Amino acid sequence: MNELVFSVQNVIDGGGITVSVVGMTIVFFALATVSLVIGALPKFLKVLSKYMPEKEEHNASAPQRSSSDSEKIAIAAAFAFHKN
Amino acid sequence: MEMFMGFLGTTGWAQMQIGNALMIIVGIVFISLAIVKDYEPLLLLPIGFGAIVGNIPSLAGMPLGVYDKGSVLSYLYFGVRQGVFPPLIFLGIGAMTDFSTMLANPKLVLLGAAAQLGIFLTLVGALFLGFTPAEAGAIGIIGGADGPTSIFLSSKLAPHLLGAIAIAAYSYMALVPVIQPPIMNLLTTKKERQIRMKAPRIVSRREKIFFPIVAFLITALLVPGSLALLGMLFFGNLLKESLVTDRLATTARTSLIDIVTILLGFSVGASTQADTFLTKQSLLIFALGAASFCIATAAGVLFAKFMNLFLKEKINPLVGAAGVSAVPDSARVVQMVGLKNDSTNHLLMHAMAPNVAGVVGSAIAAGFLWSVLVK
Numbered sequence: 001m002n003e004l005v006f007s008v009q010n011v012i013d014g015g016g017i018t019v020s021v022v023g024m025t026i027v028f029f030a031l032a033t034v035s036l037v038i039g040a041l042p043k044f045l046k047v048l049s050k051y052m053p054e055k056e057e058h059n060a061s062a063p064q065r066s067s068s069d070s071e072k073i074a075i076a077a078a079f080a081f082h083k084n
Numbered sequence: 085m086e087m088f089m090g091f092l093g094t095t096g097w098a099q100m101q102i103g104n105a106l107m108i109i110v111g112i113v114f115i116s117l118a119i120v121k122d123y124e125p126l127l128l129l130p131i132g133f134g135a136i137v138g139n140i141p142s143l144a145g146m147p148l149g150v151y152d153k154g155s156v157l158s159y160l161y162f163g164v165r166q167g168v169f170p171p172l173i174f175l176g177i178g179a180m181t182d183f184s185t186m187l188a189n190p191k192l193v194l195l196g197a198a199a200q201l202g203i204f205l206t207l208v209g210a211l212f213l214g215f216t217p218a219e220a221g222a223i224g225i226i227g228g229a230d231g232p233t234s235i236f237l238s239s240k241l242a243p244h245l246l247g248a249i250a251i252a253a254y255s256y257m258a259l260v261p262v263i264q265p266p267i268m269n270l271l272t273t274k275k276e277r278q279i280r281m282k283a284p285r286i287v288s289r290r291e292k293i294f295f296p297i298v299a300f301l302i303t304a305l306l307v308p309g310s311l312a313l314l315g316m317l318f319f320g321n322l323l324k325e326s327l328v329t330d331r332l333a334t335t336a337r338t339s340l341i342d343i344v345t346i347l348l349g350f351s352v353g354a355s356t357q358a359d360t361f362l363t364k365q366s367l368l369i370f371a372l373g374a375a376s377f378c379i380a381t382a383a384g385v386l387f388a389k390f391m392n393l394f395l396k397e398k399i400n401p402l403v404g405a406a407g408v409s410a411v412p413d414s415a416r417v418v419q420m421v422g423l424k425n426d427s428t429n430h431l432l433m434h435a436m437a438p439n440v441a442g443v444v445g446s447a448i449a450a451g452f453l454w455s456v457l458v459k
Contacts, residue, residue, distance in 0.1 A: 004214035004364065011208055014217040020204035023452050030306050030448050031197040031441060034299050038190035038291075041298070045290050054290055 099141035103358030111135030111353065117258065124258035124413075127231065127349050131254060134353020150354045161351040164246065167239040169348040170232035171316040176341025177232075177411065177443065178296070178320025179333045186437040187291050188284035191391070192403065196441025198387030199407030202227030202380025203449045206372050213368055218242055221453040223369055226253045227376030228446025229260070229410040235352065236313060237450040241457055247355040248366040252373035254352075260413045263374070264405050265421050267381045272401050276389070277425040279400040281434045292325040303448055310451025314444065380408040384438065399434075406435035409442035 011017065092098060114132030118125035137157075142148035147155035163169040186193060207224030215223060222238035222245055234253035238246045256263065269277075296318035304311045323333040355361075388404030402422055406414045418435035 004368070006213055008212060010214055011211045014211040014220065016208040016211040016217075016220070019217070019221075019453070019456060020208055022456075023204050023207075023449060024201060026307065026452050027200045027445050027448050028194070028197045030303050031193050031445055033302050033306075034441075034444070035190040035193040037298055037302065038187055038193070038295065041187070041291050041294060042288075045288065045294070048290075054288065 094143045096140045096142075099143075101141065101358060103362045104139040104141055107139040107356055107358045107361060108136050110356075111139070114353075124254060126345055127254050128258055130346055130349025131251065131353035134350040135356045136353075137350075138354035138357050149357060150351060151357065151360070157351065157354050160347055161355060163344075163347055164235060164250075164351050164355070165239055165243060167236045167312070169344050170236035171312045172344045173232040173341060173348065174313050174447075175316040175320040176336050176338075176344070178317040178322075179324045179336035180341075181317075181321055181324075181411070181440055181443075182436075183292065183295055183321065183440055184287040185284050185433050186440055187287045187295060189434070189437055191395075192399070192434065192437035193441040194391065195384050195388055195399075195404045195407040195438035196409075196443075196445045197407075198404065199380045199384035199409075199438070199442050200228065200445045200449050201383035202229075202376040202378075202408065203446065203453075205379050206376035207453075209375060210368075210372055213372070215365075215368075216242075218457045218459065219245055221457040222246075222249055223372050224376065225249075225446065225450055225453065226256065226369075226373040227380045227408075228442070228449060229253070229257055229377060229380060229408040229414065230443060230446045231257060232348075233313060233409075233443075233446050233450045235348070237454060240454050244360070245365065245369065247352065247357075247361050248363075248369045249373075250352045251356060251361075252370050255370075256373050256377045257410045257413065260377075260408075260410050261417050261420070263377050264381050264408075264414060264417045267378055268385055268402055268405050268418075268421050271382060271385045272389070274425060276401050277422065278429060279398050280426075280429055281400055281403075281431070282397060284433060284437075289325070289327070293322070296321040296325065299444070303444065307448050307451040307455065309454040310447045313447040313450065317443065317447065377408065381405045381414075384408060384442075400429075400431055403431055403435045403438055407438040407442045407445070409439065409446050411439050411443055412436065414442075415439040 111132040114128045117123045118128035138149060147153060149155060150157040150161040152158055203224045206227045207220045210220035210223040218241040222242035225234050225237045226249060231253045235250050238249040300314055300318040303314050320336050323329045323336060384404035384407035385401050388399045388401035392398045402418045406418045408414050415432055415435035419432040422429050422431035
């Protein structure tokens with residue numbers, strides 16, 4: 001940009017109105033679609049849970065490995081290493 | 085003696101220009117705002133110190149500044165110049181963001197879309213002032229109130245304006261608590277500000293896991309230009325919500341984002357060298373940036389009022405102001421203004437929905453502008 005010339009013609013030449021209208025439409029369309037999908041997601045998951053109950057999911061009901069478990073593993077590994 | 089005199093001629097003092105001194109003062113003001121006022125300290129402090137570093141005059145032939153080929157700072161600045169840092173920041177943001185409130189109340193997503201009006205009206209304003217379409221697009225994205233997105237897009241569309249755009253974006257993000265409340269109060273009645281919203285429902289783990297995958301597919305397929313930002317955002321969120329990659333999620337939202345923030349803030353600050361930064365264009369960018377924040381806030385609030393015309397369960401229009409991204413500051417401002425009008429009405433959780441939707445919305449807008457304005 002070399003020189004600043006204030007003019008409405010710049011907006012017309014640069015396609016400003018078109019870019020703005022199309023841009024806002026796309027942003028709205030994308031987020032409205034996301035919104036609709038989010039709204040429908042619980043219904044879809046309800047159907048899915050009939051075939052794949054959530055409690056059977058990987059890691060969903062599995063007990064979290066506590067730090068004491070990690071410590072036990074580390075101790076066992078160290079013991080095995082020491083024995084060999 | 086001759087060598088000593090020659091050396092004196094090479095010192096920063098001897099070569100200091102008024103512009104450098106001014107930018108060093110700006111850097112000190114940023115550091116003061118960060119420390120004294122606690123305004124976005126994680127960003128303003130690195131940017132402020134970077135501005136001081138970037139404005140120490142260097143000797144011709146010595147590669148020291150961010151724009152000098154082969155200098156250390158130019159390698160740090162590479163991540164900004166090539167748009168590497170912003171997606172990494174988005175990864176961290178994704179790994180720390182809880183989309184539950186948005187998933188619980190999907191209509192609030194639209195407020196995040198409405199607030200993007202600031203981007204596009206500012207683009208029109210920038211074109212009117214004589215900026216090229218690519219420059220206008222890079223300036224307009226300041227209205228998205230999202231620093232990484234602003235840096236990402238300006239690195240692609242108008243790298244020569246990157247310093248001014250980044251500083252404007254982060255400055256106004258820091259000033260969200262100052263800029264937004266008067267607009268929110270002006271556009272709403274006390275009765276509207278006291279509207280209570282129903283507590284959000286509990287969201288299942290499966291919804292949280294499905295969301296980043298589905299939302300990424302919808303947005304990235306529609307606007308591939310937003311792939312880098314949204315891909316990292318939703319990937320980070322999946323790391324968090326899957327519960328099987330705790331270590332990765334923790335790294336992304338702590339160490340990684342901290343490292344990238346340091347490098348990004350410092351190198352953006354160092355890019356504000358007086359000769360490239362103190363221009364008429366920079367002043368106009370700051371003016372347009374302020375206007376874009378105001379428009380974005382107003383658009384969010386007004387759209388919430390518009391939605392209330394059709395909704396049985398009314399939305400408190402204050403939450404519309406959180407559509408301008410600036411996570412989580414604008415949501416905090418909504419909470420603060422809400423509490424001023426009713427000390428028992430907590431709006432923070434509700435405001436987080438348009439707030440995170442605004443992040444997605446501004447990344448979509450950036451992807452769109454990149455795709456249509458790049459040469």
